[in-house]
Amino acid sequence: MQPITNRAQAVNRKPMTFWERLYLINIIKGMMITFSHMFKKQPTIRYPEEKREFSPVFRGLHVLNRDEEGRERCTACGLCAVACPAEAITMEAAERVAGEENIYREEKYAAKYEINMLRCIFCGLCEEACPKDAIYLSETFAPANYNRKGFIYGKKDLLIPNPITEAAAYAAAKGVQA
């Protein structure tokens, strides 16, 4: 048979010599290898104290964005829910009434916006589908929880803090890109 690569090697079927059959030399060789690993650098990242840096394209927990004036960008068009392959997003729309112009940017807004983090596959298609730049995937991941209910994230979990009234929290959220 023609070998596909030039790395193919015939199996060595020579009978073992006396020293090879003793095994001792090979055992000592092996022990030297394990011994040399005592001085190798450990690749361990001690998690709670040290954290691995995520790459800038990491797709983590979702964030509902606000505009510069602190108004919610989401207009509850439902394109994210349609785009979602895991069907993790549900929302209920409501009409903006007079006097709410400083809370919601568009005439229609999401009264309820839920993402089931157990369903979500963090593909980022919602981010791509959004025409209003309202939903982003951040660089954090969903923390553990004791029950499934805790994984259904509502608006209060997803919405980024208001940049005007809660400037510090907003900056912090921005800083860790949460």
Place this chain on the structure above:
Amino acid sequence: MGILSTILIKHNHYSMTILSIDWAFIVEKLIMIAIVVFASLGIALYTTFAERKVAAILQDRPGPSRAGPFGLLQPLADGLKLIMKEEIIPNHANKWLFILGPGLAMTASLMTCAVIPWGSAVDLFGRHIELQIADVNIGILYVFAVVSMGVYGIMIGGWASNNKFSLMSALRAASQAISYELAMGLALIALLMSTGTLSLKTIVEQQVAGHWWNIVYQPLGFLLFFIAALAECNRTPFDLPEAENELNFGYHQEYSSMKLGFYLFAEYINMIMSSAIMASMYFGGYDLPFFNEASVAPNIAALIGVGTLLIKIVLFIFLFMWIRWTIPRFRYDQLMNLGWKTMIPLALFNLLLTGALILAKL
């Protein structure tokens, strides 16, 4: 009054002599037994920690590092966990033997420490105290007798569990122990031929006085003894009795709580004791090389000796662990082949060679 007081008066130059028994001697021995037993338990506790740490470092991991500084409290946490766990005795197990098994394993491994000379001797409170619980003149024979008993712990535990895996593992342990005890004994006879004594104390003293340690005279004998010791302690590459992937845990599979702890502990104490015996028989025991014991006070010299022996034990334990995390387990037929077809003939050859050399020297 009567006899007792007469005896007391008669021997009143010894403050604690009643019925011509030296009570201080018994107290001294009891204290020493307590020290040795608790010290070996403590060392065994930290050997479990060392095992995990050594394994981790050899595999580029940090190992247990959460409990206390550097994870030093980990063994205490492990011990506490074992004690707090629910004690389960299977319905179909033979209850009496089930409880006896771990106790026997533990007793047998602790009994070995009686004849190990931990140091030369100290002078305390006007008494000359030998740092050895009992200088039995057949010390090595005693060690062998006790070590052979250790297999009963495994056998009884495995059989009483009423579980096929446990039984299988007990059978393996027994046949392995018997096979390797032969090679071990034969390797030892060669050593005994050159030293001419069975007392561990005398063997160590000969090495302290002589120029070389016994390893120089008996390299092959030591190698065989060491391999057999690995097998006797059920350590990798001879840990067939607990082969996780085929017997899923072996003879202590049905055990829980501190009974399991006893089995695991017994293994580590066995390791410590066999290290101590190997250090005493082949590596000069408490003899610190290139150091003149007469140059310091005898008490300090004795303490240095104890420290030296402990360091040798630690090095041996490290070697045990190093081997465990390097070499995979033998197959059962390979184990038997090695034991019967390689180790025993080599030991016999070593025996003949030693005999010939002794004759030639004469």
